[in-house]
Amino acid sequence: MSENFEYDVLYIGAGHAAHDGAAPLAATGVKVAVVEEDLIGGTCTNRGCNAKIALDQAVMATRNAEHLGNMLQGNLAIDWPHTMAHKQAVIDPQPADLRRKLTQAGATVLTGHAQFQDAHTVLVAGTPHTAQNIVIATGMVPHRLAIPGTELAHDSSDFLNLPQLPKHLTIIGSGYISLEFATIANAAGADVTIMLHGQTVLRHFYQPYVQLVVDDLKQRGVTFIPTANVQAFARQGDQYQVTYGHDQHLTTDWILDATGRVPNVADLGLDQVGLTAGPAGIPVNQYLQTAVPNIYAAGDIAATGQPKLTPVATYESKYLMRRFSGQTTAALKVPAMPSVVFTSPRIAQVGETVAQAQEQGDTVSENNLAHYWYYQLDREPIAQSLQIHDDQGHLVGATEVSDHAPDAINALLPAITYQLDPDQVSQLVGIFPTLGYAAWHRA
Numbered sequence: 494m495s496e497n498f499e500y501d502v503l504y505i506g507a508g509h510a511a512h513d514g515a516a517p518l519a520a521t522g523v524k525v526a527v528v529e530e531d532l533i534g535g536t537c538t539n540r541g542c543n544a545k546i547a548l549d550q551a552v553m554a555t556r557n558a559e560h561l562g563n564m565l566q567g568n569l570a571i572d573w574p575h576t577m578a579h580k581q582a583v584i585d586p587q588p589a590d591l592r593r594k595l596t597q598a599g600a601t602v603l604t605g606h607a608q609f610q611d612a613h614t615v616l617v618a619g620t621p622h623t624a625q626n627i628v629i630a631t632g633m634v635p636h637r638l639a640i641p642g643t644e645l646a647h648d649s650s651d652f653l654n655l656p657q658l659p660k661h662l663t664i665i666g667s668g669y670i671s672l673e674f675a676t677i678a679n680a681a682g683a684d685v686t687i688m689l690h691g692q693t694v695l696r697h698f699y700q701p702y703v704q705l706v707v708d709d710l711k712q713r714g715v716t717f718i719p720t721a722n723v724q725a726f727a728r729q730g731d732q733y734q735v736t737y738g739h740d741q742h743l744t745t746d747w748i749l750d751a752t753g754r755v756p757n758v759a760d761l762g763l764d765q766v767g768l769t770a771g772p773a774g775i776p777v778n779q780y781l782q783t784a785v786p787n788i789y790a791a792g793d794i795a796a797t798g799q800p801k802l803t804p805v806a807t808y809e810s811k812y813l814m815r816r817f818s819g820q821t822t823a824a825l826k827v828p829a830m831p832s833v834v835f836t837s838p839r840i841a842q843v844g845e846t847v848a849q850a851q852e853q854g855d856t857v858s859e860n861n862l863a864h865y866w867y868y869q870l871d872r873e874p875i876a877q878s879l880q881i882h883d884d885q886g887h888l889v890g891a892t893e894v895s896d897h898a899p900d901a902i903n904a905l906l907p908a909i910t911y912q913l914d915p916d917q918v919s920q921l922v923g924i925f926p927t928l929g930y931a932a933w934h935r936a
Contacts, residue, residue: 497625498613498623498624498625499524499526499622499623499624500524500525500526500601500622500623500624500625501523501524501525501624501625501626501817502515502518502523502524502525502526502624502625502626502627502628502817503525503526503527503528503615503622503624503626503627503628504525504526504527504528504627504628504630505528505607505615505627505628505629505630505631505761506527506528506529506535506629506630506631506632506757506792506794507527507528507529507532507533507534507535507591507595507602507630508534508535508536508537508538508630508632508792508806509534509535509537509538509792509803509806509807509810510535510628510630510632510791510792510793510794510795510806510807510809510810511527511535511628511630511791511792511810512527512533512534512591512594512595512810513806513807513810513811514791514809514810514811514812514813514814515527515595515598515600515810515814516594516595516598516600517598517811517814518600518813518814518817518818519595519598519599519600520598520599521818522599523817523818525599525600525601526600526601526602526603526622526624527595527600527601527602527603528603528604528605528607528615528617528622529602529603529604530604530605530606530607532588533588533589533591533592533595533602534587534588534591535632536632536633537803537806538584538587538588538591539584539587539588540649540650540653540654541649541653542803543583543584543587544580544583544584544653545653545673545674545677545835546835547579547580547583547584548576548577548580548653548677549673549676549677549835549837550579551571551576551579551680551681552571552676552677552680552681552837553837553896554569555569555570555571555680556680556837556896557871557896560871560872560873560874561871561872562872570682571680571681571682573655573657573658573681573682574656574657576681577654577655577656580653603617603622604617604618605617605618605619605620606618606760607761608760608761608762608765609627609761609762609763609765609766610762610765611765611766612627612766612785612787612788613625613627613787615627615762616762625787626787626788626789626817627787627788627789628788628789628790628791628813629761629775629783629788629789629790629791629794629795630790630791630792630794630806630810631756631757631758631761631794632757632792632793632794632806633754633755633756633757633774633793633794633801634754634755634757634759635648635649635650635750635751635753635754635755636750636752636753636754636755637750637752638665638723638750638752640723640724640725640726641724641725641726641727642725642726642727642728643726643750645726645727645728645733645748646665646726646748646749646750647747647748647749647750648749648750648751649670649674649749649751651749652674652678652749655747658678658681658682658683659683659745659746659747660683660684660746661683661684661685661686661744661745661746661747662675662678662683662684662685662686662745662746662747662749663685663686663687663688663733663735663743663745663747663748663749664685664686664687664688664748664749664751665688665721665723665748665749665750665751665752666687666688666689666690666749666750666751666752666753667687667689667690667691667693667694667695667696668695668751668753669695669834670749670751671687671694671749671751672687672694672695672706672710672834672836673834673835673836674749674751675687675710675715676710676835676836676837679710679713679714679715680713680837684714685714685715685716686715686716686717686718686743686745687715687716687717687718688718688721688723688735688737689717689718689719689720689721690720690721690752691719691720692719692720694707694717695834695840697800697832698832698834698840698842698892699840699842699846699847699879699892699894702840702877702892702893702894703840705838705875705877705894706834706836706838706840706875706894709837709838709875710836718737718738721737721738722737722738723735723736723737724736724737726748729744732744732745732746733745733746733747733748735748754793754801755772756770756771756772756773756774756775756793756794757794758770758775758794763775766785766788767784767785768783768784768785768788770794770796771796773796773798774790774793774794774795774796774797775790775794775795775796776796777789777790777795777796777797779824779825780816780824780825781795781797781809781812781813781825789813791806791809791810791813792805792806792809792810793806795809797809797825797827799827799830800830800832802830802832804830804831805827805830808827808828808830809825809827812825828910829843829844829906829909829910830843831843831899831902831903831906833898833899833902837896838873838875838876838894838895838896838898839894839895839896839897839898839899840892840893840894840898841892841893841898841899841901841902842890842891842892842893842902843890843891843892843902843905843906843909844881844888844889844890844891844909845881845889845890846881846890846892847879847881847890847892849890850881850889850890853883854884855881855882855883855884855889855890856881856882856883856884857879857880857881858879858880858882858935859877859878859879859880860877860878860879860880860935861876861877862876862877862878862893862895863875863876863877865931867926867928867931868895868897868931871896873895873896873897875894875895876893876894876895876896876897877893877894877895878891878892878893878894878895878898878901878935879891879892879893880935880936885914886914886915887908887912887913887914888905888908888909888913888918888935888936889909889912890909891905891909891935897928900928900929900932901928901929901931901932902932904923904928904929904932904933905932905933905935905936907921908933908936913936918933918936921933
């Protein structure tokens, strides 16, 4: 690459959209810098996916014990402080481990806030650094409601660091964060109320399966208030008051604003290089280039039309590694990306949806897995799946609701990604008895 700049590639942000590609890129001899003002690893590693799933392990243990019933003796209860300590023990070493991975590969880690000065220069803590190519990988940050008292609400990071669980928790929102955190808090003993903007929960997932999860949460005591029209938050002694609906009020101990996420571009200086970000992020082309050819965007900050998921960010980061190292000149082609909501039970999906199948005339088959012997091992009360096949018998989509849904969808991925025909599917024989073996028979 050019010798006119301090670095060949400079990444702004150190989440999955950066470090997954930056380290192997540096290892090829390309001069790489990664700028981060917070913890290496970004949201997912430090205050998102990893932290959430660490807390969820206790939830899954209590659910499993509940299903097994009198096969086990004693009642399990979640100890919140110990569960939180376990979460910290899992995630605390990760930023240092990722920093070590970067530096050992030859990348330079710059600490501080990055701001564009021009298309090839960023200021980091007041010091200019130049690069031939710059990758914006700043991700997204929690959205905050523009209502009176919004400063009294908390975000997802606050929830994942709660030293003590509030007695009554009110969550505003109807997406991943809302339903997952409601599941965790409810299982740990909190009284949970979810206030929805409209009527629909988890709108990107198959709604009949979503309703199974919602009904289960309602049976466990979670209250759902549809079309809540939240208008204000206010202090009320040691508690808080939520004003909503038609002059209605709810008293609560803690408020979580889970109304979505917005592009993290504050003080980034996009105007200095003629770039703007919309609600979905910074527009990019099929090579992840912005309107300024040497400036790229990857991960949640990039408006690609892809879901805002860690695997997408990782895939895009590795694509840019191949592009910058000269291993490819092809456009980015994203394979089928699975997604999951970590409620209990989980809902996982990949590929074509039921609505798309109906439009295209593909075949949709459904299974009540609660009656299948493998799912009866832990007495799962909610376990269903549907599969979508095209007219040649290729599996093109799948959705499952069950405790095992993510593993089942992962097992089916090769059939969808590589468009295996029925004969090829029959030649792949898994270990028996396992979930993967059970799921593969639906490919």
